[in-house]
Amino acid sequence: xxxxxxRFWRNSVVGTFFAGALFLLPVVLTFFIVTWIVNxxxxxxxxxxxxxxxxxxxGIVIIGPEQNTYAFWLGLVIALIGIWFLxxxxxxxxxxxxQDAIDRIFARVPLIRSIYSPVARVVRLATNRDGGTGDFSSxxxxxxxxFGDETGVDILALLAAQEVYIIGGERRRxxxxxxxxxxxxxxxxxxxxxSVFPVPEMKVDDLFKIYVSLGALAPESMxxxxxxxxxxxxxxxxxxPVIVDTAPTA
Numbered sequence: 001x002x003x004x005x006x007r008f009w010r011n012s013v014v015g016t017f018f019a020g021a022l023f024l025l026p027v028v029l030t031f032f033i034v035t036w037i038v039n040x041x042x043x044x045x046x047x048x049x050x051x052x053x054x055x056x057x058x059g060i061v062i063i064g065p066e067q068n069t070y071a072f073w074l075g076l077v078i079a080l081i082g083i084w085f086l087x088x089x090x091x092x093x094x095x096x097x098x099q100d101a102i103d104r105i106f107a108r109v110p111l112i113r114s115i116y117s118p119v120a121r122v123v124r125l126a127t128n129r130d131g132g133t134g135d136f137s138s139x140x141x142x143x144x145x146x147f148g149d150e151t152g153v154d155i156l157a158l159l160a161a162q163e164v165y166i167i168g169g170e171r172r173r174x175x176x177x178x179x180x181x182x183x184x185x186x187x188x189x190x191x192x193x194x195s196v197f198p199v200p201e202m203k204v205d206d207l208f209k210i211y212v213s214l215g216a217l218a219p220e221s222m223x224x225x226x227x228x229x230x231x232x233x234x235x236x237x238x239x240x241p242v243i244v245d246t247a248p249t250a
Contacts, residue, residue: 047072055079141202144175145195156199156207164193183211201225 046052047068058078059071090098106116139158146153158176165172172190179186201223209221219227 045076139176139204141199141204141207142173142175143197143199144177144189144191145197154197156202156210158204158207159196159198160188165190178207178211180211180214183208199223199226 043049044051045055047056052072055075056068056072057075059074060067062074062078063071086098089095103120107113139160142157142159143154144157146155155177157178160174160176163174165174167190171193173193173196174188175191175196176188177186178184202221206221209217
């Protein structure tokens with residue numbers, strides 16, 4: 001049966017068609033995702049939306065009324081230029097000044113503050129790349145070992161805090177376990193301190209690349225000293241199970 005299906009896949013017209021379809025599948029999915037993003041942005045920024053109305057009003061101030069379509073596009077261009085200018089400012093030394101000023105403004109409104117504060121921390125956690133005193137500076141890549149000894153399972157994770165916590169009378173480390181292919185959809189766990197191993201050679205960006213690619217980028221993202229070279233004999237642990245061939249002999 002397997003041989004028939006394999007021959008059918010290689011030689012039939014239907015098999016050839018599916019081979020071409022699978023070859024084009026990444027391109028088709030890319031176009032679908034781009035189209036979905038464009039429609040999402042259009043639904044949030046279109047002329048008939050709240051943000052679109054603000055952009056139209058901004059354009060009307062310059063070119064006058066009864067030119068809503070041109071006013072919308074003019075307002076959009078002005079908004080994009082403003083965002084670019086803001087990016088230029090925050091890339092300079094004024095980033096902390098602007099950021100602190102915005103934080104102080106939103107901190108004065110109780111309801112807005114409860115929403116803005118956690119959202120701002122998450123965004124800065126995901127986008128901070130300057131190696132400074134941001135949220136990422138306190139996080140590092142670790143390997144969490146489950147099921148005990150060296151024959152257990154290791155999971156690459158992020159050490160969320162440097163502090164050690166006492167949970168149920170035992171020393172625990174707060175660790176964030178990412179999920180593939182969306183690392184930010186993982187969860188926080190308190191791991192036994194003895195089961196958390198630092199991986200100082202690995203960067204947080206490399207960890208995310210591995211999860212986003214479902215492990216395909218592991219050879220390029222893992223530190224070279226952690227990869228077993230070809231030709232090296234496997235490591236045999238003292239308590240590793242021994243596999244014995246019990247098949248009957250002829």
